Amino acid sequence: MAVVQSTSKQLDLLAKLMRAEAEGDGQLGMLMVGNVGVNRVLANCLDFKDIRNLEEMVFQSPGGFEATTKSYFYQSAREVDRKLARRTINGERFHPATRSLWFFEPSGECPAQWYNQWNSGRYKSHCFYSPSTEDCPNI
Template structure:
């Protein structure tokens, strides 16, 4: 059962975002990006108080995803990417992205904090950051 509601269009948006942000990190990297996206929809805290669906999450400004400004993001979603997006929409969680609301590629070591959020781990090129339970109990 889905943890966030989605339309076919929103599923494609999430699939395209996951591919554009992390295809180079393989399927698990893409799933981790998907975890962050779903977490942002579920969160009712911090920068995500007004995000209520996948489309709002993908195109959030400010604070959205850099990939949405690149032409690669606008290519058609592939079925394999849709399948990965379905997995995170249906609630699958992967470490270190289970509670993460942010990730980035630092081009080196992961800083211990990013925008006052603590590093929860790294997967290949991306560092993941999660809020404290006090800051964001809904994630």
């Protein structure tokens, strides 16, 4: 059962985002990026109060994803990427992205905080950051 509603276009957008942001971190890294995307749709808090669907999340501005400014994002979604996107839409969660709303690729160690949000962990090249339960109870 889906935790967020999606059209086939929105599924493709999430799949392309996951690949463009984290293909180098393998399928698990891509799934974690998908977690962040789904969490942003569910959150209704902080920077994500007006995000209601996957397309709005992917193209949020300001505060969106760098990958949408690169040509690689605009290649067609592959079936393997769609399958990964479906898993996150259906509610599968992967630590450290379980409750994360942000991630980035630092040049060194993960800072303890990033934009006042606490680090929830690192997976390969990306550091993940999660809000407090008080700030974002919906995720």
